[in-house]
Amino acid sequence: MTDAFDRAAETFAPLGEAVMADPGVGYPWAESLAKTGDFTQAAVVLDYLQQQQLSADTLMLVGQTWSEMGNYQRAVAAFHQALEANPSLPRAHYLSGLAEIRAERPAEAAVEFQEELKIDPQNADAEYNLGYAYLQQSQRDRAEALFAKVVAQHPEHADAQYQLGKAKLEAGDTKQAIAHLQAAAKFAPEKDYIHYQLQAAYRKDDRLQDADRELALYKEAKARNRAASAPQNQEPEKAKQDP
Secondary structure (H helix, E strand, O other): OOOOHHHHHHHHHHHOHHHHOOHHHHHHHHHHHHHOOOHHHHHHHHHHHHOOOOOHHHHHHHHHHHHHOOOHHHHHHHHHHHHHHOOOOOOHHHHHHHHHHHOOOHHHHHHHHHHHHHHOOOOHHHHHHHHHHHHHOOOHHHHHHHHHHHHHHOOOOHHHHHHHHHHHHHOOOHHHHHHHHHHHHHHOOOOHHHHHHHHHHHHHOOOHHHHHHHHHHHHHHHHHHHHHHOOEOOEOOOOOOOO
C-alpha cells in the first residue's frame, strides 16, 4: 500500500508455497514481484495461484498483472476465465480489449470492446478504445464517428478529443483540429503528445507564437514523463503509453 514493492517481495519470499496457497497473500506477492521487474518469479506465483479455485475478482487482478508483465495472452485468458464465472462481469471484456490492443491484435480488441458495451453501454472508455481499434484497422470513418460520439457526451475525454483533433488536422480542417486539441490539452496537460500535435496545428495555421509555446510545453511535459518513468529508489517503473 506504500508502493514499497521491493521490500514486500523480500518479506513474502521466505514463506514460499505457504504464501502462494493463500490468494489473499499470494496475489500481492506476485504483484510486488512484477512491479520490481522480477517477471520470472512473478509468473511462477501466478501459475501456482491459477491452479486454485479463484474468485472472479481475483482472476481480474491476476489478468491485470499478466498484462503489466507484457504477457497479453495469459492476461486475456485470465479475464475470460473470470467471465466464465460471471458472464456479465464489468470491465473483463474491456481489459481483455486493452490487452489485445497492446498485443497489436486490433480486430480481436474490437470484439472485446463491443462485448463490454453490451454489458455497459455507457462506458465511454470502451467506446473510445473501440474507435481506436477501428483506427488501427484503417477504418477511419467508423473510428472518427465513435470519437465524435464520445466527445459529444464527454467533452472532458482528452484522448477522444486528441484523436478527433488529429484526424481533423490530417483532413486539413485546421480550425476544428485546434479546437479539439486545445480541449485535449486543457483536460490532460500532462500528456506531452497532445502539446506536440497542438503545436503542429498552430504552425499550420500560421500561429507561430502559439506553436512555439506549445512546443516548449511539449518538451517540458516530455522531460517530466521521462523522469517519472525512470526507476528510482525503491519505486516501480511506471510506463506511460500514448493512445
